[in-house]
Amino acid sequence: MESGFLDSVTGNPYFSAGFGLIGVGAGLAVLRQGMQRGFDLARRNLLVTLEIPSRDKSYPWFLNWISHANVTRRNSQQLAVETSFRQHTNGSITSTFNLVPGPGKHYFKFKGVWLQVERQRDGRLMDLSTGNPFETVTLTTLSRDRSIFQTLLKDAREAALAKETGKTVMYTSWGSEWRPFGLPRKRRLLESVILDRGIAESIMQDVEDFISNEAWYNKRGIPYRRGYLLYGPPGSGKTSFIQALAGHLQYNICILNLSERGLTDDRLNHLLSVAPERSLMLLEDVDAAFAKRKQSDQEGFQSMVTFSGLLNALDGVASSEERIILMTTNHIELLDQALIRPGRVDMKVYLGDATPHQIRRMFLRFYEGKTDLADDFVAALEGKPPVSTAQLQGHFVTYKADPWAAVKCVSQLFHNSLGSPAQPVTHA
Numbered sequence: 001m002e003s004g005f006l007d008s009v010t011g012n013p014y015f016s017a018g019f020g021l022i023g024v025g026a027g028l029a030v031l032r033q034g035m036q037r038g039f040d041l042a043r044r045n046l047l048v049t050l051e052i053p054s055r056d057k058s059y060p061w062f063l064n065w066i067s068h069a070n071v072t073r074r075n076s077q078q079l080a081v082e083t084s085f086r087q088h089t090n091g092s093i094t095s096t097f098n099l100v101p102g103p104g105k106h107y108f109k110f111k112g113v114w115l116q117v118e119r120q121r122d123g124r125l126m127d128l129s130t131g132n133p134f135e136t137v138t139l140t141t142l143s144r145d146r147s148i149f150q151t152l153l154k155d156a157r158e159a160a161l162a163k164e165t166g167k168t169v170m171y172t173s174w175g176s177e178w179r180p181f182g183l184p185r186k187r188r189l190l191e192s193v194i195l196d197r198g199i200a201e202s203i204m205q206d207v208e209d210f211i212s213n214e215a216w217y218n219k220r221g222i223p224y225r226r227g228y229l230l231y232g233p234p235g236s237g238k239t240s241f242i243q244a245l246a247g248h249l250q251y252n253i254c255i256l257n258l259s260e261r262g263l264t265d266d267r268l269n270h271l272l273s274v275a276p277e278r279s280l281m282l283l284e285d286v287d288a289a290f291a292k293r294k295q296s297d298q299e300g301f302q303s304m305v306t307f308s309g310l311l312n313a314l315d316g317v318a319s320s321e322e323r324i325i326l327m328t329t330n331h332i333e334l335l336d337q338a339l340i341r342p343g344r345v346d347m348k349v350y351l352g353d354a355t356p357h358q359i360r361r362m363f364l365r366f367y368e369g370k371t372d373l374a375d376d377f378v379a380a381l382e383g384k385p386p387v388s389t390a391q392l393q394g395h396f397v398t399y400k401a402d403p404w405a406a407v408k409c410v411s412q413l414f415h416n417s418l419g420s421p422a423q424p425v426t427h428a
């Protein structure tokens, strides 16, 4: 009975064809699985990958490096743009566009080795501090060439650091972290900021003394931080001096804007404790932050930093790292005494309108060797209303090629402040 059934099944052409097809299908599936395994095995043994997540420090270095590598110029069809801004000392801003490989796969050759670079965006995970999606760049190459990754990352780091050498990096807060703002700026020379006799030297000496005495502070359990307040009328060189100081010390600058939308006490505290090494913390116009606060409700002002939050953050309970804090204000009289007591502000320096000493030095900086004219210029300003060093700079820029005109038209300094434009003059 059983053999009868088998005979009828095997003898049936439809059944045999069906079994045949199943056999072929199964065979193909096994083959495909085998090939896939073989391929995976080969990939595991022959290829090596390196992941660079967007949270890692080397990520911007790599993107910057690759924007200058051939991959973006020749081999890639899918590009993305990374725009950076640069603010010049005269306040103007220029932008630079770097073309980097867009999401997807790209191939390039580095030191004779072929590499695949794949940029992937994680559509679901967001970096909460920036609002950008997380990204990963994956580099793949043959296993035997794995050492190329080290070389490439070193190259990328060196290229990034070379851009910063001799420059000052300005950081701004970005969510809960610090990010460079624009390209590193050329260092401002200390000699280019002309303060009254001895002022620059005394600040410099104090800061240098502080920097070289970490062990002294630690031994005595004193928080290792120092606060400076530069105050005085607008255009007296407060910000410029801080930039020059950073350049001289080879430090970078973190600009903390207390009025920033969404800034809270916690975030402020965190930002102060995670500031990049070798950086000066700059709080500009500290008086304005809390004065604005009062008008804020109707104007949608959204910083939520409280005054006590600021004091706590300055005291840096969480941090024993070196912290140099510089504040500027045009109105010291508006500052709460608690903010500027010793320990929070250890040195208060007044930068006022230009003194005869500064006027003379500014003149000679613009017109080298013209000592007699410098004296004439100082004399011409005697008994006149005070002028700021920024006003003087503007005047000398107007008459940059003509020191005689700068002296002759000294009265333009006062007309300018009333709004009439300075007129270049010709002289015999």
Ligand SMILES: Nc1ncnc2c1ncn2[C@@H]1O[C@H](COP(=O)(O)OP(=O)(O)OP(=O)(O)O)[C@@H](O)[C@H]1O
Pocket (backbone or CB within 6 Å): 089, 090, 192, 193, 194, 195, 232, 233, 234, 235, 236, 237, 238, 239, 240, 241, 328, 329, 330, 389, 390, 391, 393
């Ligand atoms: N003492 C100075 N020496 C050289 N340049 C100066 C000096 N003071 C001001 N300047 C020039 O004037 C411009 C404005 O200066 P800066 O921003 O440093 O002034 P400030 O005191 O910080 O002003 P504000 O209080 O309005 O922020 C800059 O371009 C700077 O080069």
